[in-house]
Amino acid sequence: MAENNAKKLKITLVKSTIGAVPKNKAVIKSMGFHKLGSSVILPDNESTRGQIRLIAPFVKVEDAE
Numbered sequence: 001m002a003e004n005n006a007k008k009l010k011i012t013l014v015k016s017t018i019g020a021v022p023k024n025k026a027v028i029k030s031m032g033f034h035k036l037g038s039s040v041i042l043p044d045n046e047s048t049r050g051q052i053r054l055i056a057p058f059v060k061v062e063d064a065e
Contacts, residue, residue: 013035
């Protein structure tokens, strides 16, 4: 039940994945993005931060409220 108070991140896909490295495309797909401009809300943890680090040029990250 401690997860309810955990910080969340709103991550928005802002750049096309055309021409991207296949590993980066796979990370973007696994995070739940479907279209350019789509957003997902994920927990702020080490796993999510690692994925964001790999695809930083493609996304915009904000704190979710």
